[in-house]
Amino acid sequence: MNTKEILVDQLDATLENTWFVSLKNSIDGLTEEQANWKAYEATNSIFEIVNHLMYYNERCLKRFKGNSVEPNDHSDTFRNREGLSWEAAAAKLNDMMLEWKNAVVETDSSHLDEEKAGDIPYLTIHTAYHTGQILFIRKLQGSWDSESGVQG
Numbered sequence: 001m002n003t004k005e006i007l008v009d010q011l012d013a014t015l016e017n018t019w020f021v022s023l024k025n026s027i028d029g030l031t032e033e034q035a036n037w038k039a040y041e042a043t044n045s046i047f048e049i050v051n052h053l054m055y056y057n058e059r060c061l062k063r064f065k066g067n068s069v070e071p072n073d074h075s076d077t078f079r080n081r082e083g084l085s086w087e088a089a090a091a092k093l094n095d096m097m098l099e100w101k102n103a104v105v106e107t108d109s110s111h112l113d114e115e116k117a118g119d120i121p122y123l124t125i126h127t128a129y130h131t132g133q134i135l136f137i138r139k140l141q142g143s144w145d146s147e148s149g150v151q152g
Helices: 003-015 023-027 032-036 046-064 086-106 119-141
Strands: none
Touching: 003 023, 003 086, 003 119, 023 046, 023 086, 023 119, 032 046, 032 086, 046 086, 046 119, 086 119
16 A cells, blocks of 8 residues: 555545544534534534634645645634534535545645645544544534444
């Protein structure tokens, strides 16, 4: 398996269940109320986590495609910067993950050097980490159907 195939597999795991629940499946079927729910005020809601994932995935995708990006603004990445509804934000994040996969698929393997592809493994780990948080929140609120992924 070459570097490109590994990166595509990692991005696929955000779109479809593999060894673990995908990001796409973790947010499918949530209402806006469920997406905004917090166990207590100091935690992030699923909607806030989705905003955070959109911020970093979009930023890194622009850089991957050779576009310039503004200096990184780590403050308040969990905020709904575009004022999207829950449905629009969930769809945008899913589309962005598909766009990531397609961008890697369409890139010549010789261009997937460390500089160009270096963000992708960290981005997929970051996405998997937050997917786990989303699942935990859904289990706390009772909105997770174990038939959609891992049991227990």
